[in-house]
Amino acid sequence: MSTPLNRSTAGERTGSVPPVRMVHLGLGAFHRAHQAWFTQHAETDAAHPEWGIAAFTGRSSRAADDLTAQDGLYILVERSAEADAFELMSSVVEANPASDSPRLVALLSDADVAVVTLTVTEAGYHLDPSGRLDTDDEAVSSDVAALKKALPEPAAAPELRTAAGRLVLGLDRRIRSLGDRSGIAVVSCDNMADNATAVRNAVLGMARACQDGLAERLDEAVSWVGTSVDRITPATTQDLRREVAEETGYDDVAPVVAEPFRSWVLAGEFPAGRPAWENAGAEFVEDLEPFERRKLWLLNGTHSYMAYAGQTAGHRSVAEAIADPEILQGVEDFWDEAARHLTDPRLDIPAYRESLLARYRNPRIHHLLAQIGKDGAQKMRIRAVPVYEAERASGRTGAAAARSIRAWIDWLRTQDPEHLEDGEADALRQALAGAEPARALLDVLRPGLGQDAHLGSLVIAGD
């Protein structure tokens, strides 16, 4: 019989409960395998940790219910090709539902809270293809209406639908209560190009739509920190729960599995302090872009290629797809093209590629292509299109990047348009229903791309 997991059953396996100094939005698997891990491993005295995380779910309250019942504790399974290592995680000290605006306001009004991190998926920023807040989006306009009413009333904390709306409310209250001491770092940990600008555009776009002058006040208080985050973290399954119970004796309802590899590169200021994440291997750099491109193009770019080409070929996981010689060739070709534009000597592309192959081939990480394939419009826009454009600007064909874009289009055309798992599903449905679907899908990726005759010859043939 397994034991429920909580601070009393864990006993001395955890240190004391650290004070909340970080707020996180988007309590998914990745946060628990990455930022929570780095925060726990940054502590110099594990018995008396100093940085606790108060996390909020992104939408449903499920993860908050599960983790609250366990006092925030969960088990992280580090899964290499050979073996599993089980670690009890205790840096998340509070798990709240996304709906709990009063708690978010209270936390952000506390001067000791110094950092906000986010993992709300690319779609959770509600940005349009040009990178600005999409004010036509229903969730965005609903938050604008609620905030217009609530902001002038200091005690109001309505339930909001977007991460940007929640941050506008919480940061407005922080500035009102802390004045000069309201400086704080907001750190997007989602896979996006220039994620610091992405979260800034979302939050300031929301503020601008709600109240004159608010965007400027928020921008003065917030340091928008850019990051490149990496640790392959598949969705949790019932099998994992069973395996954790067998190995540890705990009936953990919210375990997480991840590969041993992890990396976090950050650029930006932390006006109110931060955990010493460098103790856990994080790197702080002045210029994030080369690192971000290496990760988004080489890893995420080929993940997306494998997701579409792999599912079309009948594969289910990354490990299966990379074992297919044709797909491996497509991955290598994409890397050759992308690598020509990753010339910073600090990047060591050959070693990075070799390590990616080993990570993809880890047979014990069951990373589903269907999970990676969600929200393809936003992902292909930043993972494949820039490689194609960089190749064309250098006078080359961009054939491998085009092959990846074609894989997305071919796969999309086999899907039921009514059940697309994509934040841009409406635009995709419209494109798929038109007279020239492939061309229209290219235009969803980037307006005008459908008119690129060279890309058309590679992607649209047979339309």
Ligand SMILES: NC(=O)c1ccc[n+]([C@@H]2O[C@H](COP(=O)([O-])OP(=O)(O)OC[C@H]3O[C@@H](n4cnc5c(N)ncnc54)[C@H](O)[C@@H]3O)[C@@H](O)[C@H]2O)c1
């Ligand atoms: N899983 C990985 O390997 C990995 C690695 C690097 C980066 N990331 C980044 O982390 C993100 C989350 O990955 P995950 O594995 O935790 O996924 P997950 O499905 O476990 O969790 C997603 C989280 O985002 C929230 N969310 C989803 N849509 C939202 C929306 N529209 N508005 C607000 N919140 C929303 C969910 O409620 C949940 O808390 C990814 O989209 C990616 O940008 C993931």
Ligand SMILES: O=P(O)(O)OC[C@@H](O)[C@@H](O)[C@H](O)[C@H](O)CO
């Ligand atoms: O998490 P997403 O949905 O942005 O992308 C799917 C995968 O490409 C991604 O999660 C990678 O596994 C991750 O970025 C590795 O660090």
